[in-house]
Structure formats: C-alpha cells, structure tokens
Amino acid sequence: QVQLVQSGTEVKKPGSSVNVSCKASGDTFSGYSINWVRQAPGQGLEWMGRIIPIVDIANYAPKFLGRVTITADKSTTTAYMELSSLRSEDTAVYYCARDHDDGNYFDSWGQGTLVTVSS
Amino acid sequence: DIQMTQSPSSVSASVGDRVTITCRASQGIDSELAWYQQKPGKAPKLLIYTASSLQSGVPSRFSGSGSGTDFTLTISSLQPGDFATYYCQQANSFPYTFGLGSKVEIK
Numbered sequence: 001q002v003q004l005v006q007s008g009t010e011v012k013k014p015g016s017s018v019n020v021s022c023k024a025s026g027d028t029f030s031g032y033s034i035n036w037v038r039q040a041p042g043q044g045l046e047w048m049g050r051i052i053p054i055v056d057i058a059n060y061a062p063k064f065l066g067r068v069t070i071t072a073d074k075s076t077t078t079a080y081m082e083l084s085s086l087r088s089e090d091t092a093v094y095y096c097a098r099d100h101d102d103g104n105y106f107d108s109w110g111q112g113t114l115v116t117v118s119s
Numbered sequence: 120d121i122q123m124t125q126s127p128s129s130v131s132a133s134v135g136d137r138v139t140i141t142c143r144a145s146q147g148i149d150s151e152l153a154w155y156q157q158k159p160g161k162a163p164k165l166l167i168y169t170a171s172s173l174q175s176g177v178p179s180r181f182s183g184s185g186s187g188t189d190f191t192l193t194i195s196s197l198q199p200g201d202f203a204t205y206y207c208q209q210a211n212s213f214p215y216t217f218g219l220g221s222k223v224e225i226k
Binding site: 035037044045046047049059060061062063095097100102103104105106107109110111112 | 120162163164168210217218
C-alpha cells in the first residue's frame with residue numbers, strides 16, 4: 001500500500017502561482033498514475049489532471065489547461081502540481097491520489113493541502 | 120464532459136436503516152464508476168470500483184450496482200461510522216468527473 005504525503009498549507013496572492021508536492025512511499029511509481037483532485041470549501045470534488053510517471057505523460061481537465069502543470073520526479077517518487085494565475089476561486093484543498101490496479105479509481109490519497117488565495 | 124447527477128443530495132436516516140443513493144451519468148460509461156465516502160476534514164475513501172466491486176477492507180454492508188448510465192450505492196444496515204458524504208465518480212473518459220455528493224445525516 002502506498003502512502004502519499006503532501007506539502008503544507010499555502011497562502012497566495014491573486015495572480016501568483018502555487019506548487020504542491022506529493023511524495024509516495026511504501027510502493028513505487030511504476031505503472032500507476034498520480035492524480036490531482038481539488039475541493040473548494042463546502043463543495044464537491046473536481047479532477048484536475050494526472051501524470052503517469054513511468055512514461056512522463058500528463059493529462060489535464062480542459063478547465064485547467066494552460067494554468068496547471070503536473071510533473072513527477074521518479075528519483076524521489078514525488079509528484080508536483082503547479083497552478084498559475086491564481087484567483088480567489090482557486091481556494092481549496094488539493095489532494096493527490098493514486099489510481100487503482102483495476103482502473104482510473106483512486107484508492108490511495110494524500111492528506112490534502114489547503115491553498116488559500118487572498119489579497 | 121460527462122455529467123454525474125447524484126440523488127438525493129441529503130438523506131436523514133437512523134442506525135440500522137437501509138440507505139440507497141443513485142448516480143446517473145449523462146452518457147454511457149459501461150461499468151467504469153466508483154463510489155467514495157468522505158468525512159469532514161478527511162480525504163475521500165474508495166468504497167466501490169467498477170460499479171460493483173468492493174474495495175479491500177470495506178465492510179460488506181456496502182454494495183454497488185448498475186451499468187451504462189444508472190448506478191446505485193446501497194448501505195444495507197447503517198452504522199454510526201457511515202454518517203458521511205458519498206460521491207460517485209466516472210472513470211470512463213477524461214476529464215474524470217464526480218457527482219455533487221449525497222450527505223447521509225443522523226435522523
């Protein structure tokens with residue numbers, strides 16, 4: 001079973017960028033994807049994108065195209081999500097999650113990183 | 120994008136009750152659907168995948184059914200730890216999308 005540990009709380013100004021990390025331990029990156037899902041306060045879950053570290057291929061939700069970049073460092077088994085041009089609506093808890101052996105379901109989650117965008 | 124419509128948005132129930140939550144996809148997704156449970160301040164927890172497969176470690180009182188566009192999550196006998204919000208998620212095509220959630224509250 002993989003454990004995913006994310007970086008800490010961030011407070012950002014509108015227009016700036018944030019970079020959230022997600023370190024995997026207890027298992028390898030091999031063959032799995034790392035997904036990023038966010039949840040605004042009191043709201044539902046929103047998938048942002050994913051990366052398959054072994055082939056370094058990323059896919060993004062159209063809503064975030066051009067603003068989000070997901071990368072992975074196989075040597076440190078860490079994935080990163082950078083979101084740029086931040087606005088107040090980006091205030092949310094950001095989760096990384098690994099996919100399941102049997103499909104694009106998320107069976108291991110990080111603890112979440114709160115990103116607050118405020119002037 | 121595939122829209123996922125959950126109902127009800129909230130339900131009040133008692134310990135021991137049978138609870139059913141439905142999820143409808145805006146287009147067919149075969150059986151590529153998951154159900155998650157989320158408690159306040161915690162990450163979601165996978166309960167059911169491929170519409171009806173029970174995730175390892177999840178109690179058997181949780182079950183899922185359906186295919187195509189209509190899906191159901193059933194809790195056969197509600198336990199105190201089951202009061203939470205439940206989300207469905209389609210895994211058929213990008214972007215993966217979630218329902219808005221169904222909150223199970225104590226009656």
